[in-house]
């Protein structure tokens with residue numbers, strides 16, 4: 001298996017390419033080493049509610065109000081943070097019994113379709129509201145990629161409609177809001193996603209601004225275990 005140092009060198013190289021997805025196999029990721037090493041390249045680890053890294057497992061999701069975890073819906077990670085993390089990293093510790101994959105979708109592709117349908121203008125009026133310890137943060141549903149400055153979608157996992165509001169009050173009615181979100185939903189349902197089928201030791205790093213992601217369908221798999229780390233570029 002490749003040591004953490006090898007993986008970090010690879011990651012450093014990949015960052016220069018501007019690619020949206022990095023897949024590495026056979027990595028022996030030591031989280032503490034990784035956190036330290038990453039601070040020596042152009043990244044920093046950005047904490048989530050769970051700390052510098054999070055366990056992704058059936059146990060960790062147990063409190064999720066949805067029957068299945070909200071992570072089965074395509075989403076952007078870390079919307080409750082004031083600054084959305086630039087990258088998400090997932091590391092496979094245990095594939096589990098059902099080999100549930102993770103799927104990725106380039107949201108700029110969806111933006112192009114929304115523009116073609118004339119729905120983008122409506123969506124540009126919308127913001128998502130997310131709660132955190134210090135209150136609420138909002139993020140535009142149609143955001144701008146911090147590096148490429150291209151439009152991207154910023155979507156929460158727990159269902160689009162409930163926490164979406166309008167930038168300028170009275171600019172849009174509830175009906176227009178839900179219709180435009182309905183168009184997003186239907187495009188996401190039929191979009192071709194890139195499917196990552198996990199093997200223990202796999203690391204996937206994704207551009208969290210551009211790539212929406214979701215857990216593939218499956219029933220509760222108590223053995224499936226991933227680690228998640230968020231990172232941003234050091235400015």
Ligand SMILES: O=C(O)CCC(=O)C(=O)O
Pocket residue numbers: 056071077101102103213214215216226228
């Ligand atoms: O479990 C998965 O495949 C995806 C996990 C995920 O989206 C997350 O932890 O944010």
Ligand SMILES: [Fe+2]
Pocket residue numbers: 071075076077213
């Ligand atoms: Fe996620």
